[in-house]
Amino acid sequence: MIAELGLFFLIFALLASMMLAVVPLLGLQFQRPCWQDTAKTYVIWQFSFIAIAYLCLTSCFLLDDFSIVYVVNNSSIALPWFYKLCAVWGGHEGSMLLWVAILSFWMILVAFFSSSLDKEMYTRVLVVLGWLSIGFILFLLTTSNPFLRQFQVLNTQGRDLNPLLQDPGFLFHPPMLYMGYVGFSVAFAFAIAALWSGKVEASWSKWTRPWTLAAWCCLTAGITLGSWWAYRELGWGGWWFWDPVENASFMPWLVGTALLHSLAVTEQRQQFKAWTMLLAIAAFSLSLIGTFLVRSGVLTSVHAFAVDPQRGMYILGFLLIVIGGSLVLFLFRAQTLQTQTSPGLVSRESALLLNNVFLVVIMLTVLMGTVYPLLIDGLGLGKLSVGAPYFNAVFVPLMIPMLLLMGIGVHLKWNADKGRQVFLRLNKTFILSLVLPPLLLITTGSELDFSVLLGLTLALWVILSTLNALYKKIAERGLSGVGQSYWGMVLAHCGVAATVIGISVSTAYGIQDDVQMNPGKTFNLAGYAIQFIKQTALQGPNYKGTRTEFSISDGSTIKTIYPEKRLYNIGQMAMTESAIDVTPFRDIYVALGEPLNDNSWSVRLYYKPFVRWIWSGGFMILAGGFCALTDRRYYQKRRVAATRGIRV
Amino acid sequence: MNRIGWRIIPILFFLLLSVLLWRGLSLDPHTLPSVQVGKILPAFALPELIHPEKIFKSNQIPQQVVLLNVWASWCAACVDEQVFMMELSRKGVPVYGLNYKDNADDAIKWLEQWGNPYKVIVQDSQGKTAIDLGVYGAPETFIIDKKGLIRYRHAGIMSQKVWADEMAPLMKQLDNNG
Numbered sequence: 022m023i024a025e026l027g028l029f030f031l032i033f034a035l036l037a038s039m040m041l042a043v044v045p046l047l048g049l050q051f052q053r054p055c056w057q058d059t060a061k062t063y064v065i066w067q068f069s070f071i072a073i074a075y076l077c078l079t080s081c082f083l084l085d086d087f088s089i090v091y092v093v094n095n096s097s098i099a100l101p102w103f104y105k106l107c108a109v110w111g112g113h114e115g116s117m118l119l120w121v122a123i124l125s126f127w128m129i130l131v132a133f134f135s136s137s138l139d140k141e142m143y144t145r146v147l148v149v150l151g152w153l154s155i156g157f158i159l160f161l162l163t164t165s166n167p168f169l170r171q172f173q174v175l176n177t178q179g180r181d182l183n184p185l186l187q188d189p190g191f192l193f194h195p196p197m198l199y200m201g202y203v204g205f206s207v208a209f210a211f212a213i214a215a216l217w218s219g220k221v222e223a224s225w226s227k228w229t230r231p232w233t234l235a236a237w238c239c240l241t242a243g244i245t246l247g248s249w250w251a252y253r254e255l256g257w258g259g260w261w262f263w264d265p266v267e268n269a270s271f272m273p274w275l276v277g278t279a280l281l282h283s284l285a286v287t288e289q290r291q292q293f294k295a296w297t298m299l300l301a302i303a304a305f306s307l308s309l310i311g312t313f314l315v316r317s318g319v320l321t322s323v324h325a326f327a328v329d330p331q332r333g334m335y336i337l338g339f340l341l342i343v344i345g346g347s348l349v350l351f352l353f354r355a356q357t358l359q360t361q362t363s364p365g366l367v368s369r370e371s372a373l374l375l376n377n378v379f380l381v382v383i384m385l386t387v388l389m390g391t392v393y394p395l396l397i398d399g400l401g402l403g404k405l406s407v408g409a410p411y412f413n414a415v416f417v418p419l420m421i422p423m424l425l426l427m428g429i430g431v432h433l434k435w436n437a438d439k440g441r442q443v444f445l446r447l448n449k450t451f452i453l454s455l456v457l458p459p460l461l462l463i464t465t466g467s468e469l470d471f472s473v474l475l476g477l478t479l480a481l482w483v484i485l486s487t488l489n490a491l492y493k494k495i496a497e498r499g500l501s502g503v504g505q506s507y508w509g510m511v512l513a514h515c516g517v518a519a520t521v522i523g524i525s526v527s528t529a530y531g532i533q534d535d536v537q538m539n540p541g542k543t544f545n546l547a548g549y550a551i552q553f554i555k556q557t558a559l560q561g562p563n564y565k566g567t568r569t570e571f572s573i574s575d576g577s578t579i580k581t582i583y584p585e586k587r588l589y590n591i592g593q594m595a596m597t598e599s600a601i602d603v604t605p606f607r608d609i610y611v612a613l614g615e616p617l618n619d620n621s622w623s624v625r626l627y628y629k630p631f632v633r634w635i636w637s638g639g640f641m642i643l644a645g646g647f648c649a650l651t652d653r654r655y656y657q658k659r660r661v662a663a664t665r666g667i668r669v
Numbered sequence: 670m671n672r673i674g675w676r677i678i679p680i681l682f683f684l685l686l687s688v689l690l691w692r693g694l695s696l697d698p699h700t701l702p703s704v705q706v707g708k709i710l711p712a713f714a715l716p717e718l719i720h721p722e723k724i725f726k727s728n729q730i731p732q733q734v735v736l737l738n739v740w741a742s743w744c745a746a747c748v749d750e751q752v753f754m755m756e757l758s759r760k761g762v763p764v765y766g767l768n769y770k771d772n773a774d775d776a777i778k779w780l781e782q783w784g785n786p787y788k789v790i791v792q793d794s795q796g797k798t799a800i801d802l803g804v805y806g807a808p809e810t811f812i813i814d815k816k817g818l819i820r821y822r823h824a825g826i827m828s829q830k831v832w833a834d835e836m837a838p839l840m841k842q843l844d845n846n847g
């Protein structure tokens with residue numbers, strides 16, 4: 022009964038989004054303001070219906086209704102209740118429902134927090150989002166109904182949620198990621214609405230920027246959490262695998278980053294409008310292409326959902342309409358956006374444009390690597406997969422000039438600057454960041470490694486130069502004269518630098534050892550004595566296993582950690598629950614391999630210096646985005662602009 | 670062309686990409702074509718599960734169209750399939766079982782619990798015969814014809830649909846072909 026209710030409400034939601042897509046549109050066409058005004062009501066309806074449908078599916082999970090195909094495939098009686106809540110998005114159908122729910126959540130936010138927008142623009146944005154939701158809800162209803170029943174009698178306790186996903190990281194990672202992916206639809210809708218109306222007002226970028234920032238923050242959080250989850254849960258000690266699905270989340274992030282920077286130029290200088298529009302379209306398009314790659318089964322991946330060509334065809338058709346349509350619109354409408362003024366060669370605009378070029382080129386190389394197996398397979402040249410070596414080989418050389426530019430860009434003035442003055446402003450910082458890294462390595466007694474020197478130099482360059490710019494700004498305008506957006510920029514740039522430090526140091530100085538250990542045995546790793554104390558049997562709610570105790574001693578302090586090996590009852594999937602001893606400057610990571618004879622285990626030990634910095638950097642970037650998002654400027658000036666608009 | 674300029678590049682790029690994606694849809698990266706279909710059932714001589722002292726050889730399968738079902742007591746999906754297997758067995762479809770990488774005691778307990786649809790079950794505790802068959806998980810079901818050729822393979826749970834759409838017609842056809 023609950024499942025049928027859920028399905029009904031999903032159909033109601035489809036009707037609401039159809040109304041949203043049509044009635045206000047006709048209102049715009051025939052100049053009927055009262056029809057336009059209905060947009061908000063339909064958004065509220067759509068949101069409520071989808072929320073009810075989502076709650077219905079959740080309660081099916083909590084009640085273990087195994088007559089629903091999706092529930093039997095992704096849950097089991099013994100699954101703890103909080104994992105049942107997450108299991109709702111553990112498979113294709115439910116995660117699509119989550120996607121649609123998040124889309125309508127963003128829509129309701131837009132409906133309620135953009136009332137200061139120009140009326141017509143407001144309606145257009147919601148109409149565009151309405152069309153998008155029709156596409157997604159139809160996708161759910163036609164190819165991926167999560168409420169589908171099955172009537173075969175099954176002697177089953179449920180096939181259980183994939184044990185890899187039974188981790189606290191999974192509580193937050195997918196919803197955050199989806200918040201980001203779907204959030205770009207708002208910027209997309211703003212761009213389409215502007216192109217559609219044929220005019221871009223000066224305040225367009227000011228409206229768009231907070232929404233883009235919000236989506237970008239969610240995506241940053243999602244990617245960082247995902248990387249952290251992979252590190253803890255997969256037991257390989259790696260934090261990024263260049264897996265197609267990771268790339269699918271990284272590409273919109275890169276373009277979203279470019280979009281944020283380009284919006285800054287459009288906001289301040291009214292330039293690059295066409296380019297900004299294109300980025301806004303591209304960021305969302307890449308989210309959609311990512312969805313296609315993950316859900317159509319064209320690529321193999323750890324994350325890939327069940328193969329279904331019918332779903333693939335639907336999404337491809339949807340892609341063609343949405344992306345193709347908006348790019349055609351862009352092709353014919355964007356010429357009205359061209360600005361005649363061009364900034365000086367040495368100026369902040371040029372630096373930001375160059376930054377955009379780098380980000381887009383990086384995105385294209387990642388895209389190339391991701392779809393290359395398809396190209397080769399399509400040409401009948403065999404099956405292959407493109408792995409980390411390709412990505413590292415192209416990614417690192419592109420990051421070097423990019424980081425150099427980050428340090429210079431923050432010191433440049435708008436419109437025009439003089440190359441010589443910039444040199445004078447920055448030469449000391451540059452020399453300092455060249456000299457400090459070798460000194461640091463020598464004083465800490467580490468071996469001189471080229472990649473670490475390079476990483477440290479670039480990171481220090483970004484940090485010192487950003488702090489220097491901040492110092493100058495404070496000296497010039499006082500502490501209160503520095504806007505929150507600026508603080509956000511400082512935080513985010515330093516976050517990038519922290520990540521660079523984390524990556525280069527942990528990669529170069531990390532140690533991995535595979536050893537055979539039995540209780541009582543001690544092994545020395547990077548100056549730490551790691552002792553296997555004992556092992557005990559483990560009985561979890563839906564798994565059995567072994568829990569071991571290891572002590573880690575650096576001579577003065579002793580810490581104890583508990584790595585586990587779990588065998589999930591359903592499917593007999595073995596899972597390694599690694600245990601990590603964490604300090605800000607190093608991780609000691611112990612993962613159990615296979616049990617060997619006479620009580621001993623093959624054990625994998627990692628010493629990873631500075632690995633925490635990778636995610637700390639990610640969270641700093643997130644904090645920076647958040648800081649910029651809460652800048653009062655957007656909310657105040659918008660009101661001023663609105664009142665001014667009425668006066669004129 | 671001047672009006673359009675560089676702005677045509679994104680759409681061209683996108684069209685190229687969609688052709689690629691469309692091509693990709695018709696290719697399945699997961700397909701592991703079963704090399705075994707059309708070949709002779711790999712020879713085996715394995716102990717029976719119920720009477721482990723007896724060795725059952727592949728050529729002891731009678732000359733008729735039979736199902737060979739690969740299962741294990743540790744395999745949750747096999748439980749789901751069992752109700753249907755019992756139904757087939759009651760209808761008179763000869764089903765042979767290959768107990769895959771299992772512990773004999775667990776397997777017998779499992780049969781007591783869920784029912785035994787099999788004419789004969791052999792123990793493939795090392796999984797060697799399963800490798801010869803190209804099995805990559807349990808459950809899997811094969812159709813073996815009268816000459817001992819593998820004619821069909823279904824990986825995963827047998828459902829009413831697969832049975833009615835593909836397997837039952839094929840078995841009937843093979844039965845009639847003498």
